[in-house]
Structures are given as structure tokens and as C-alpha cells.
Amino acid sequence: MSISENLTTFKKKLPDTVTLVAVSKTKPVSEIMEAYNTGQRIFGENKVQEMEAKWQEMPKDIEWHMIGHVQRNKVKYMAPFVSLIHSVDSARLLKEINKQAKASDRVIDCLLQVKIAEEDTKFGLEADSARELLASETTKTFHNVNIVGLMGMATFTEDNEQVSREFQKLKKLYDTLQETYNFKFLSMGMSGDYQLAIKNGSNLIRVGSAIFGARNYSNE
């Protein structure tokens, strides 16, 4: 099936309450344009400079989401245009985003990435650290960032019960914080687990290969 057909079929299955981030990392502009011409406007990338290059080249009504781990020295390249950063995993990164957003005269929406996988994962805040970061006095002085929700990645496993358990954990945390912080987005679910994620309360899914086909990293 073509990208256009994949996307159309995929979107038909989604409830209205769920927003799709089409994950276009490693894919060329020509393929992303095919999704764009099918109506998709939100794209996710995991490398700042790749996202910036695509932003330069592509139509300006695209919303670019950063979904991958961000190094602080790269924030300045995306601050002028990024719509949502899903992967804030430290106070220091949040501080830098605030600084660069201010320099661009913007307020940047962010999600805190929380560790939910039962196996060891490199990135993401522990739930308690996420709570602390939200409540901290320093965070309250960051007027150029807006924390609008949480993001999590489940363990890559066939064990659906484990994946559900991990998503439920994040949903529970989201619910306890939602009112206080006026959260809007719970970002959970990828090609392999988006159905379980939606069942467990996700309203923002990040889907790549189910739309664009498998990624080829061999020429990197």
C-alpha cells in the first residue's frame, strides 16, 4: 500500500479524541509530502537537525513535534518553530528550552517524558521526579514553556498485559496531575502498541512504520 493509503486507512480506525503524530524520522521529504498531501499536518522527528532541515524545506503549516532525546546544545535550532517537545526528561533541559523559547519570543509546549517500562530504559523521569519538577519554584519562573502533559514508552514486548500495565501506570499519574496542571496530552503508543495505548487513555499517538513503512537505517 502507498503512504497515502496507509494513512487514510489508519486515520479511519482512530477515535476523534486521538491525535496522530506521523513519525517521519529517516524518511525523505518526498515521502513526507505524500502524507502532507493526504491531509496530515503533524509530524514527529527524533533528531533536532533532521527536523530543522525538513522544516526549512517543507510547507509552513506543518506542526513539528520533537519525540526523541534532546541534547541541550541542540535546543536553539528548533526553538523558532517546534510545536511540541514530547521528551523533556530533566530540569536542565526544561531550563534551556525556556531560555531559547524566550530568545525566539515564543512559549513552547512540552511534555514530561516519564519512565514506565519495567525494564531499564535510558531516558525519562521517574514519576516522583516528574511531580517535583512540576511543583518546583524554579519551574514556575519559566514563562516561556508550557508543560501540557506526559509522554511514555512501554517496553518493546509481545506481552500485552505488561504493556497495558505500563500504560495504566502513566494514565494514573496523568489523571492525578491533570487538573492541577491543566494537562491536555497523554502521549503513548507507537505502531506496535497504539491500540493498547488508546484503550488505556492515550490521546496522542506517535506512529511511524505503520504509515511510512519500515525504516532503513543502513545508510546512516
Ligand SMILES: *Cc1c(COP(=O)(O)O)cnc(C)c1O
Ligand atoms: C520512532 C519512534 C516512534 C514511532 O515508532 P514506530 O514503531 O515506527 O511507530 C514513536 N515514538 C518515539 C519516541 C520514537 O522514537
